[in-house]
Amino acid sequence: MTAIPVTIGRRMLHPAASADRGAPATAAPAVSMGAPLVDMHGRVHRDLRVSLTDRCSLRCTYCMPEQGNEWLARTSILTVDEIVRIARVAAADGITTFRLTGGEPLLRTDIVEVVRRLAAITGPDGAPVEVAMTTNGIRLPELLPALVDAGLHRLNISIDTLRRDRFHVLTRRDRLDDVRAGIAAAQASGLRPLKLNAVAMRNVNEDELVELVEFAIAHDAQMRFIEQMPLDAGHTWERSRMVTQEEILTALSARWTLTPVPGRGGAPAARWVLDGGPHAVGVIASVTAPFCGDCDRLRLTADGQLRNCLFSSTEYDLLPILRTGPSPGGEPVETGIDGMLRSCVHGKLPGHAINDPAFLQPARGMNAIGG
Template sequence: MGQPLVDRFARVHRDLRISLTDRCSLRCTYCMPEQGNEWLARQSILTLDEIVEVARVAAASGITTFRLTGGEPLLRTDIVEIVRRLAALESPAGPIEIAMTTNGIRLPEVLPDLVDAGLARLNISLDTIDRERFHALTRRDRLDDVLAGVRAAQLAGLRPLKINAVAMRGVNDGELADLVAFAIAHDAQMRFIEQMPLDAGHTWDRSTMVTREEILAALSERWALTPVPGRGGAPAEQWRLDDGPHVVGVIASVTAPFCGACDRMRLTADGQLRNCLFSIDEYDLLPVLRSEVAPSERAADVDRILRNCIAGKKAGHAIDDPSFLQPARGMNAIGG
């Protein structure tokens, strides 16, 4: 315990994405059905203490960033205390950075307390700023609430503030430049994500996906794009707009995968470790976390499972391989 988490391909893991719930206040068409969702059993959801127990072991082994995801993480009533407890941990490299991905709906209510607790970075998911399109896409009339969340984040001063949008053909591909302009107006960075095969209904169709090249072509009609070097293990490639201060990112998991530099692993809300977003294998921590053994023995078991998970990580997700199998879980149950 305490040694870096290094896989067979010499990738050192520094980022743990922690899903807090599979539930969400929206029903985005590319993520989950409007009705009939099979939610995780409440008794299987990790408690605050269990999350911290895993995080403490991960931090000791070199994880330096915890990103809180869902579902919608702000639906957890103990979200402020989760941030506070995790922010108090340290890795051998120093303090842990706490980030979050959210739909923004509850931000005006809880963001001041989250910042006070130690939240350092924020990503807000927003696929469209057109009211009718937002309602059709999310099946909820909550655009004003999300926009209020974006404004709250802008005023809170967390930087870089990022806005994420899944680019979809025939849905929002005509407003990509407008989304970038919206982000700039709110002192945020726009990031576009290629639609991935992670919907709960397994209806993903590659032909509906807007590719990296199409996204860049659309943006090039309004701005000159200059690549930003030094991407490292970050999922997004970045381009500077008109050689100015603003940048836009593209996460091209399908057409330009970045698996070779991946430093991330995931913890689902029900205690399953995953070494890849697209993995079909999971490593169950729940029996260990709920075993009646000494805390030191439990920590050693958590560390062992962490290392087994990393040891099983493949070179890449192989979406373009004919043998690729979509994960059984949808994105809301894996964690964004």
């Protein structure tokens, strides 16, 4: 039996917990559990971004306000058992990569257990899933050995500037040395590919683009620049402050010869080889060069909401399925999870419509959605 979600504003609830709260939304076609997660536009989904917390040790201006944050209720945060239960169903349906995000995922006291249990999951073909993480790196020196031992495969570390004064203003915390120590620990760990992420911002760090790439190369990492997106909790994003992909490439071309790397697939970053290799740089141009047509990602927030797009205004609530047990019809919890995954995929739009005049920024900030 396929779960049929119910619309409550922008949240989709399982009928087991909300049978009388609204009209049924359009359900996904009945498909057997274990079939690939394919949306109405033919995109096969293989990547699930799992947010572990909305809390962070930094307060980056493009993500969250310095004060006055309304944190998710601790009782709503998914437990390790709940995360693993969802992940097992997702893996059976063809998800091969789980990327742990936040907020800051390393603030979870059970982060090593999360990695260990996810890394033990196998897909239908018996192959283990891949577990990756996006982090600010601050706690990596103390935690990375245990994370690697638990089965972590890959790391993305965020660093937007190499200058202490700018870092302090941008993140509202004086933690640049801690981030750099985390990057050094990642370099020593041998986890590859190692990627460093920077949001390119006008009048903030646009004059550091070459310097950031050189820093990444020195740490055997690949630099990836991200166009600033309308995802800040304060809704202060302005297109004029965004540094575009074209501007980024122009700045880098003054230092290196850039050669496009073909075969991007569903990866969010387009890549260019520097001076013939071996080093490369990536650009995630969600605003000026959307890659929605090849998107293979779903998102799970820390409080159990499935999202089919970073910019979606609709969420699919898994908490009632996980915490109220089988549906009135006796449907197993795993079947309900599978049905909600398929409803989420079925409802995915062709693109995010950032460039549409009618675009509305998501109510949640990036820290609450998950990177």
